[in-house]
Amino acid sequence: MSDFRSTLADIVRHRKIPNTGASGAEKKNYTEALSHQISGILAQELRSLGLTSTIAPTGGRDKSFMGGYGTKGVDVYLSDEKHGLLLTSGVKGLVFDPRKNLKNRYRDMVMEALELHRRFPYAVCGHLFFLGKSESARPSKKFGTVLGEAAVLMSGISDRRLPTDAPELYEEMGIVLFDPGDPDSLDLSPAEVPTALHAATYPQRLVDAFNRRNPFY
Numbered sequence: 001m002s003d004f005r006s007t008l009a010d011i012v013r014h015r016k017i018p019n020t021g022a023s024g025a026e027k028k029n030y031t032e033a034l035s036h037q038i039s040g041i042l043a044q045e046l047r048s049l050g051l052t053s054t055i056a057p058t059g060g061r062d063k064s065f066m067g068g069y070g071t072k073g074v075d076v077y078l079s080d081e082k083h084g085l086l087l088t089s090g091v092k093g094l095v096f097d098p099r100k101n102l103k104n105r106y107r108d109m110v111m112e113a114l115e116l117h118r119r120f121p122y123a124v125c126g127h128l129f130f131l132g133k134s135e136s137a138r139p140s141k142k143f144g145t146v147l148g149e150a151a152v153l154m155s156g157i158s159d160r161r162l163p164t165d166a167p168e169l170y171e172e173m174g175i176v177l178f179d180p181g182d183p184d185s186l187d188l189s190p191a192e193v194p195t196a197l198h199a200a201t202y203p204q205r206l207v208d209a210f211n212r213r214n215p216f217y
Contacts, residue, residue, distance in 0.1 A: 003045070003048075004041065004045045004203060005186065005188055005200070007041045007044075008038065008041060008176070008178075008186060008188075009183035009186050010183070011034065011037045011038065011041070012178050012180070012181065012182065012183045012185075012186055013181070013183040015030070015033065015034055015037070015180070015181075016030075017030070017180045017181040018030050018180075027095070027096045030095070030180070031093060031094070031095050031096070034093065034095070034130070035075065035091050035092055035093060036056075036075075038091050038128065038130065039056040039057075039075040039076050039089075039091045040056045040058075042056065042075075042076050042089060042091060042128060042203065043055060043056035043076045045203040046076070046078075046087075046089075046203055046206065046207060049203060049204060049207045050207060050211075051078055051087065051207055051210060053078050053080070054076060054077070054078045054087070055076070055077055055078070056075065056076050057075075063077055072112060072115045072116055074088040074089075074090065074116070075088075075089060075090050075091040075092070076088065076089040076090075076091060077089075078210075083122075084119075084120055084123075085116065085119075085120040085123045086120075086122075086123055086124070086210070086214065086217070087123060087124045087125075087126075087206070087210050088116060088123060088124075088125050088126070089125075089126040089127060089128055089206060090109065090112060090125075090126070090127040090128070090129075091127075091128045091130075092105065092108075092109075092127070092129060092130075093129060093130030093131060094130075094131055094132065094135075095130070095131070095132040095135070095180060096132060096135065097135060098131050098132060098135050098136055098146050098150070099135070099138055099140065099146045102146065102149060102150055102153070103153075105129075106153045106154075106157075109127055109129075109157065109170075110157055110168045111168075112125075112127075113125050113127075113157065113160075113167065113168050113169060113170050114167050114168040117160075117167035117168070117169075118167050121163040121164075121167065122163045122213060122214075124171045124172075124206065124209045124210045124213050125160075125170050125171055126170055126171055126172040126173060126174070126202065126205075126206045126209070127154075127170050127172075127173050127174070128173075128174045128176065128199060128202055129150070129154060129173065129174065129175050129176070130175075130176045130177070130178065130199075131146075131147065131150060131175065131176075131177050132177070132178070132179060132180070133177040133178055133179045133185045133187060134179050134185075136150065136177060145192065147175075147177070147190060147192050147193065148192055150175065150193075151175065151192060151193045151194060151197060154173045154175060154197055155173075155194060155196075155197065157169055157170055157173070158170045158171075158172065158173040158196070158197065159171075159196070163213075171206070171209045171213075172202060172205045172206045172209055173196075173197050173202070174188075174197060174198065174199035174200075174201075174202025174203075174205075175190060175193050175197050175198070175199055176188050176199035177190050188200035
């Protein structure tokens with residue numbers, strides 16, 4: 001098991017699960033805390049793959065960059081004074097009731113990529129998106145399951161290859177599934193998701209996209 005997967009499994013195992021009947025605020029806090037922890041793991045993985053200046057902000061707060069219309073917080077990033085923002089990855093998820101919130105999260109992601117690419121058209125922007133495994137298996141009238149719907153939505157906003165491509169697209173995307181407190185449920189290569197969206201290869205794909213965009217960095 002890779003360090004990336006094993007460290008993710010440790011977080012899933014040790015992060016305290018909200019009690020049955022927990023409030024929406026408690027569930028949100030759980031998900032946000034996971035997001036910050038996973039951001040740190042992803043940043044470490046990108047550093048190990050050669051992007052040694054990659055940072056995940058600490059203290060539970062995002063790093064803000066001025067986007068096309070205002071400031072935008074990012075979870076993982078690489079930047080310098082000469083070029084500004086060079087790479088970023090969102091790390092967000094819907095562990096509880098993704099069927100209800102998926103479309104809102106999708107719209108937020110589109111706006112995030114749009115904001116950042118409008119200001120930094122050469123930046124490589126990715127997103128690591130996590131979902132509750134059992135929750136995402138619930139039925140979706142149009143797409144079969146919630147996971148199927150998520151795969152369709154994420155496929156539609158990924159694969160930006162050139163700086164002149166649509167700014168609302170991401171260069172790379174990764175989907176990972178798990179149930180709270182159950183490390184054995186962790187799935188970085190869901191069968192229902194296209195291989196281009198597998199979280200297992202997401203860090204390397206993000207690094208490859210960066211190297212193509214910045215061959216002399």
